[in-house]
Amino acid sequence: MGSHHHAGILFAAGIFIFVSAAHAEEERRELGPHVHGHGTLAIVIEDNNVQMELSAPGMDIVGFEYEAETAREKKAVEAALTDLKEPLKLVVLPEPAGCTVTSADVKIVVEDHKVHDAVAESDKTAETEEHAGPHTEFRATYALACAEAASITSIYFPFFDRFSGSEKLDVTAINANGQTAYQVTREVPRLEEM
Numbered sequence: 001m002g003s004h005h006h007a008g009i010l011f012a013a014g015i016f017i018f019v020s021a022a023h024a025e026e027e028r029r030e031l032g033p034h035v036h037g038h039g040t041l042a043i044v045i046e047d048n049n050v051q052m053e054l055s056a057p058g059m060d061i062v063g064f065e066y067e068a069e070t071a072r073e074k075k076a077v078e079a080a081l082t083d084l085k086e087p088l089k090l091v092v093l094p095e096p097a098g099c100t101v102t103s104a105d106v107k108i109v110v111e112d113h114k115v116h117d118a119v120a121e122s123d124k125t126a127e128t129e130e131h132a133g134p135h136t137e138f139r140a141t142y143a144l145a146c147a148e149a150a151s152i153t154s155i156y157f158p159f160f161d162r163f164s165g166s167e168k169l170d171v172t173a174i175n176a177n178g179q180t181a182y183q184v185t186r187e188v189p190r191l192e193e194m
């Protein structure tokens with residue numbers, strides 16, 4: 001958790017508030033109820049530096065949220081962690097931007113089961129997909145260095161090809177034009193006119 005906070009501090013002032021709010025939530029109950037198929041991506045472009053923070057339910061990434069038991073499940077988790085460490089194969093930025101990954105931190109957050117049970121009663125929504133057992137989320141924090149970050153005006157998401165359980169990413173982008181919320185989907189895995 002500590003390193004996660006420090007990663008937040010690296011973000012530009014705008015996103016820092018956003019990320020801090022998310023963390024306050026996380027401290028109270030670890031994982032809020034999440035919706036399977038739906039992940040989030042925050043991307044902050046400042047000068048030629050890009051920070052990205054990706055979060056997706058375990059169900060989206062490996063198809064289960066319990067602790068991997070079989071060799072096949074363990075292999076799926078290892079493969080996912082390995083692939084998530086190469087963000088530019090999942091979230092493709094325009095070639096002229098000339099971005100390279102300078103750091104990639106990927107982890108799995110496991111929900112505290114007792115806390116979850118308490119939350120489930122008071123915080124059920126129609127959108128919340130409940131299932132027995134713990135929930136997990138894959139969280140990744142990336143730093144990129146680019147030659148011409150101003151060229152990042154569109155993003156393509158092979159993420160959906162790699163992770164068949166994911167249907168949607170809510171994207172928050174902050175660049176010189178300000179903060180904008182987008183939604184990219186398996187059907188339209190592309191973000192334009194940033």
Ligand SMILES: [Zn+2]
Nearest residue numbers: 057065135136
């Ligand atoms: Zn779940």
